[in-house]
Amino acid sequence: MTEPEEATPAFGRARSGERNSSFHHSYIVCTAVSLLFMPIIAILVPILYSHWSSLLPYAHLSLQRAKLGTVLNNPASFPEPPYVLFSSRVVLPDRFIQPAYIFINNQGSIAIVQQSPSWSLVWKTIVDVSPHVVMPGLIDPHVHVNEPGRTSWEGFEYASRAAAAGGTTTILDMPLNNIPSTLNHKTLAQKINALASTKSYVDIGIIGGITMPHVPFLTELLDGGVLAFKSFMVDSQSKDFPNVSKKNLKEIIGALDRLSSEPGAVSKPIPYILHAELDLGPDEEDERNRRASDYNHRCYSDYEASRPSSWEVEAIRYAADIANNSNVHIHIAHVSAFEALELLREIRWGNRLKKAIVTAETCPHYLMWAKEKIALGGTLFKCSPPIRSDDNRKLIVHQAFQDDASSRAIDLIASDHSPCPPELKTTDGNLTEAWGGISGLQYRLQATWTAAHAMNASLSRVAELLCEVPARLFGIDNMKGFLKAGLDADIVIWDPESSQVLTEDKCHHRHKLSPYHGLKVRGIVLRTLLRGRSIYNSQGTSMHERVQFDARLGKLLFRSSKTGLSRSIAPDEWKSAITRK
Numbered sequence: 001m002t003e004p005e006e007a008t009p010a011f012g013r014a015r016s017g018e019r020n021s022s023f024h025h026s027y028i029v030c031t032a033v034s035l036l037f038m039p040i041i042a043i044l045v046p047i048l049y050s051h052w053s054s055l056l057p058y059a060h061l062s063l064q065r066a067k068l069g070t071v072l073n074n075p076a077s078f079p080e081p082p083y084v085l086f087s088s089r090v091v092l093p094d095r096f097i098q099p100a101y102i103f104i105n106n107q108g109s110i111a112i113v114q115q116s117p118s119w120s121l122v123w124k125t126i127v128d129v130s131p132h133v134v135m136p137g138l139i140d141p142h143v144h145v146n147e148p149g150r151t152s153w154e155g156f157e158y159a160s161r162a163a164a165a166g167g168t169t170t171i172l173d174m175p176l177n178n179i180p181s182t183l184n185h186k187t188l189a190q191k192i193n194a195l196a197s198t199k200s201y202v203d204i205g206i207i208g209g210i211t212m213p214h215v216p217f218l219t220e221l222l223d224g225g226v227l228a229f230k231s232f233m234v235d236s237q238s239k240d241f242p243n244v245s246k247k248n249l250k251e252i253i254g255a256l257d258r259l260s261s262e263p264g265a266v267s268k269p270i271p272y273i274l275h276a277e278l279d280l281g282p283d284e285e286d287e288r289n290r291r292a293s294d295y296n297h298r299c300y301s302d303y304e305a306s307r308p309s310s311w312e313v314e315a316i317r318y319a320a321d322i323a324n325n326s327n328v329h330i331h332i333a334h335v336s337a338f339e340a341l342e343l344l345r346e347i348r349w350g351n352r353l354k355k356a357i358v359t360a361e362t363c364p365h366y367l368m369w370a371k372e373k374i375a376l377g378g379t380l381f382k383c384s385p386p387i388r389s390d391d392n393r394k395l396i397v398h399q400a401f402q403d404d405a406s407s408r409a410i411d412l413i414a415s416d417h418s419p420c421p422p423e424l425k426t427t428d429g430n431l432t433e434a435w436g437g438i439s440g441l442q443y444r445l446q447a448t449w450t451a452a453h454a455m456n457a458s459l460s461r462v463a464e465l466l467c468e469v470p471a472r473l474f475g476i477d478n479m480k481g482f483l484k485a486g487l488d489a490d491i492v493i494w495d496p497e498s499s500q501v502l503t504e505d506k507c508h509h510r511h512k513l514s515p516y517h518g519l520k521v522r523g524i525v526l527r528t529l530l531r532g533r534s535i536y537n538s539q540g541t542s543m544h545e546r547v548q549f550d551a552r553l554g555k556l557l558f559r560s561s562k563t564g565l566s567r568s569i570a571p572d573e574w575k576s577a578i579t580r581k
């Protein structure tokens with residue numbers, strides 16, 4: 001039999017003095033030992049915890065997350081920063097697509113990007129948008145907003161709303177089609193005033209125009225914070241934006257070179273965008289154009305033949321030749337001809353440039369359509385340079401999405417959104433009379449992804465073309481274009497697997513005429529965030545619910561002429577931002 005004393009637990013009734021003292025003894029030892037171990041345990045547990053979770057297969061992460069913070073799945077209303085955005089598919093720099101937690105701070109900046117949950121996320125709101133893709137907000141460096149002067153054509157309000165609906169968080173506004181064109185300090189001030197009073201949903205960078213004899217205005221535009229310059233080498237359709245001649249181009253490139261060689265000048269030259277077509281007359285060899293009487297004003301192929309690819313090739317050859325030995329950055333806008341890309345490839349990869357940098361963009365419409373398939377009177381497709389053959393289209397698509405980076409000539413894809421009122425497109429199908437410009441700002445991600453997917457290209461390549469390279473080339477990669485700590489939390493959340501037929505009723509452009517309507521595309525934009533705040537939400541039942549009308553928080557991107565670094569300011573801070581006298 002067991003004696004009663006022995007069955008009594010040590011911390012039970014104490015019967016004898018001896019037992020009592022041994023109890024006290026072990027109690028003290030236990031307490032001392034645990035006190036000793038407590039700091040070690042306090043250090044070890046979180047370490048084990050976070051490492052443990054990184055060892056777990058992905059399926060377990062949601063469990064870990066639920067323990068760590070308040071998880072909002074499919075939130076009807078999005079939180080204001082600070083919060084943590086999580087997805088199983090985040091497009092990170094250096095071509096990584098991984099699960100990641102993005103901590104967005106009070107200022108709407110990305111504070112931390114981490115692959116696994118940790119104690120730093122405790123008590124934070126975690127918005128889980130898995131399995132949708134989280135990508136940097138798109139940067140569209142070629143948009144004709146048309147304000148001031150032609151707000152009835154588009155304007156900051158409609159353009160920036162359409163941008164938001166398409167996942168775009170920054171647009172660069174072209175200096176022409178607005179009246180007056182943005183050519184000097186005075187007209188730049190008019191542009192900024194218009195932006196300040198209209199207000200934008202997304203951030204706006206301004207491009208200054210260079211026409212002749214306007215070289216003296218280069219400095220005042222630079223001091224005004226423009227992100228780039230632009231000239232036309234062929235008629236621009238805008239009366240107050242005459243094209244430059246070959247001789248002018250030499251002078252301008254010379255002036256830009258001198259500016260960048262001044263003592264204390266910014267070492268990275270500002271991009272000089274060229275509409276690169278030289279009017280050489282119609283292609284002699286084209287059968288259809290031998291006699292003017294054969295020309296059909298409603299036939300797209302005839303329109304295309306009137307601006308042959310040789311116009312692009314000769315313009316690029318000329319510009320590269322005169323820029324060759326200067327410290328300038330020439331950016332070729334909207335390349336549509338494969339021959340032009342071949343020349344760019346040869347110039348760049350054949351090391352044919354002594355000092356200059358030459359980069360190039362193409363547009364979604366050159367990836368989507370071919371002249372043979374455009375019906376008679378297809379004025380919605382009129383743009384310059386024109387949409388070319390299907391063989392040409394296939395080669396451009398291949399160039400844009402192929403894996404071999406060392407032979408690419410396309411750096412980025414821009415919309416060249418150039419809308420107009422309907423009456424300028426409904427010209428009885430007469431392509432000669434119709435306005436040249438395609439309305440497509442809202443559809444840039446979907447069109448690009450549709451073409452990319454058909455080529456088995458990765459989401460990372462899409463982010464390069466639409467976000468990363470535009471940020472880098474236009475000098476705003478210190479703020480935008482990548483999901484990494486320190487940059488603005490400008491983000492698009494989208495579903496790349498679903499498809500959608502594009503329709504007028506979901507179109508946010510001021511005028512609904514667009515060749516994209518009726519087209520089935522891949523990818524749906526679910527939500528767009530500017531500095532962490534939701535500015536577009538696909539789940540709203542009306543246009544007003546989808547775009548957050550109270551969220552016109554877009555800023556002006558201002559490039560310092562002294563440092564070459566850009567920053568974002570409120571449009572009405574523009575005057576005080578100009579420092580150099």
Ligand SMILES: *[C@@H]1O[C@H](CO)[C@@H](O)[C@H](O)[C@H]1NC(C)=O
Nearest residue numbers: 233234243244245277278279
């Ligand atoms: C415009 O460019 C064309 C070549 O595309 C050239 O022939 C013409 O002289 C230029 N116009 C002006 C005003 O320089």
Ligand SMILES: *[C@@H]1O[C@H](CO)[C@@H](O)[C@H](O)[C@H]1NC(C)=O
Nearest residue numbers: 320321324325347352353354
């Ligand atoms: C630049 O100049 C070099 C040396 O004169 C020449 O070989 C090269 O072809 C030129 N490049 C272009 C694009 O004209």
Ligand SMILES: *[C@@H]1O[C@H](CO)[C@@H](O)[C@H](O)[C@H]1NC(C)=O
Nearest residue numbers: 296297298428430431432433
């Ligand atoms: C189309 O417009 C051009 C330019 O205004 C004009 O010369 C031509 O006669 C028109 N053609 C037709 C078929 O309407």
Ligand SMILES: *[C@@H]1O[C@H](CO)[C@@H](O)[C@H](O)[C@H]1NC(C)=O
Nearest residue numbers: 398401452453454455456457
């Ligand atoms: C894309 O991948 C699919 C499936 O692997 C393949 O059948 C198709 O040929 C690929 N397309 C291209 C353009 O590489």
Ligand SMILES: [Zn+2]
Nearest residue numbers: 142174416418
């Ligand atoms: Zn344009």
